[in-house]
Amino acid sequence: MxxxxxxxxxxxxxxxxxxxxxxxxxxxxxxSSVEKDYYIWRFLSQKFTTPLEAKNIIKEASHLxxxxxxxxxxxxxxxxxxxxxxxxTTPDHIWKRRSRANKYFKYGLKLLREGKPQKAAAYFDAxxxxxxxxxxxxxxxxxxxxxxxxxxxxxxxxxxxxxxIYTLMAADTVKGKxxxxxxxxxxxxKTPGFNIxxxxxxxxxxxxxxRLSDLDDLAKRYESQECIGIHTYIKAxxxxxxxxxxxxxxxxxxxxxxxxxxALIYAxxxxxxxxxxxxxxxxxxxxxxxxxxxxxxxxAKQKGEKIDYDEIFDPKKAIEYADxxxxxxTKYLHHPLFVAYAYNAGIGFTRRYLKNPKHFRNGPYxxxxxxxxxxxxxxxxxxxxxxxxxxxxxxxxxxPTRIFPLMEILTTPGKTDTFRK
Numbered sequence: 001m002x003x004x005x006x007x008x009x010x011x012x013x014x015x016x017x018x019x020x021x022x023x024x025x026x027x028x029x030x031x032s033s034v035e036k037d038y039y040i041w042r043f044l045s046q047k048f049t050t051p052l053e054a055k056n057i058i059k060e061a062s063h064l065x066x067x068x069x070x071x072x073x074x075x076x077x078x079x080x081x082x083x084x085x086x087x088x089t090t091p092d093h094i095w096k097r098r099s100r101a102n103k104y105f106k107y108g109l110k111l112l113r114e115g116k117p118q119k120a121a122a123y124f125d126a127x128x129x130x131x132x133x134x135x136x137x138x139x140x141x142x143x144x145x146x147x148x149x150x151x152x153x154x155x156x157x158x159x160x161x162x163x164x165i166y167t168l169m170a171a172d173t174v175k176g177k178x179x180x181x182x183x184x185x186x187x188x189x190k191t192p193g194f195n196i197x198x199x200x201x202x203x204x205x206x207x208x209x210x211r212l213s214d215l216d217d218l219a220k221r222y223e224s225q226e227c228i229g230i231h232t233y234i235k236a237x238x239x240x241x242x243x244x245x246x247x248x249x250x251x252x253x254x255x256x257x258x259x260x261x262x263a264l265i266y267a268x269x270x271x272x273x274x275x276x277x278x279x280x281x282x283x284x285x286x287x288x289x290x291x292x293x294x295x296x297x298x299x300a301k302q303k304g305e306k307i308d309y310d311e312i313f314d315p316k317k318a319i320e321y322a323d324x325x326x327x328x329x330t331k332y333l334h335h336p337l338f339v340a341y342a343y344n345a346g347i348g349f350t351r352r353y354l355k356n357p358k359h360f361r362n363g364p365y366x367x368x369x370x371x372x373x374x375x376x377x378x379x380x381x382x383x384x385x386x387x388x389x390x391x392x393x394x395x396x397x398x399x400p401t402r403i404f405p406l407m408e409i410l411t412t413p414g415k416t417d418t419f420r421k
Contacts, residue, residue: 164385191226196277215235
């Protein structure tokens with residue numbers, strides 16, 4: 001019995017040692033970034049961090065999210081002092097035009113639901129003239145076609161360089177080719193002296209991206225298999241996103257999975273992080289698959305293992321956890337769009353949205369109207385982008401796939417989910 005007790009204590013000690021501990025000076029010396037904010041949160045959450053250290057380190061945060069505020073108050077008993085956000089803001093003339101365009105577009109949808117397609121078309125066209133981004137212009141062109149049935153809008157849409165659900169639908173409508181995408185293999189396996197699992201190393205690369213003018217030259221420094229996400233991220237910035245990069249990294253891990261699962265993981269990873277292994281969001285979603293800490297904890301518990309959050313910056317571990325989580329989501333959701341909604345906003349949100357009889361049922365302009373009317377803007381746009389990514393990756397994996405059949409079944413519950421009857 002005593003032997004078992006000693007063994008148990010030793011195991012507890014090993015588990016405790018597996019969690020990364022941080023000193024004040026380690027965190028202090030990190031460059032200002034969202035990645036540093038993540039480590040400030042971890043430092044505040046440590047048992048041995050003092051209130052005085054907490055009061056000093058919080059001043060170095062670039063942004064205060066809920067996790068930082070809660071951890072600081074728990075450590076000191078006070079709310080953190082206000083800090084001035086260092087995040088770049090959108091110029092007034094841009095966000096005002098975009099806000100105006102969104103209002104025009106939303107009103108156009110309202111007019112369509114009221115059976116006034118001609119008036120709706122006028123608002124969609126006004127939205128198109130006010131939007132800046134290619135993706136948003138493509139959206140209005142697609143709805144102009146739905147409202148008017150004029151082929152000229154499809155022809156214009158098919159000239160877009162941007163692969164999205166609208167350009168894919170335009171291509172399917174005329175049995176045309178999908179927009180070009182870039183996927184290439186790189187011989188070099190690693191980038192010497194660079195740790196892909198280190199968020200601070202990635203923070204320094206981002207600082208270089210913002211500082212340097214020759215981004216193509218910077219991209220060459222990270223032209224390796226393990227850094228393909230960083231390489232293509234920089235290449236996309238260099239061409240101002242006029243080329244669509246669809247890398248397929250970590251084939252040694254991915255090819256063990258069914259192709260549909262590979263396509264889904266690639267589709268989500270591309271949207272979440274552009275395949276940057278040490279990516280950290282402002283809400284502290286972590287790694288290539290952008291897992292929230294609570295979900296990492298949940299999956300680790302389900303798998304019966306101890307894990308430090310930093311382990312999720314290893315692409316192998318990120319893919320392993322993503323595959324496990326998708327096993328759960330796909331028990332209830334059988335369509336990539338709905339899986340994307342659940343991955344982003346939670347399965348509870350997705351269940352409620354689908355069970356509402358107003359959504360994804362047979363009717364005029366469905367399923368497109370239900371896709372556009374979702375009030376959760378982040379989930380709405382995320383789902384559309386992941387769906388387009390999925391179609392493209394299925395084709396790249398050698399499974400001929402078109403988007404139109406996937407759209408057709410969205411109003412057929414038996415083929416897409418277990419929540420609707």
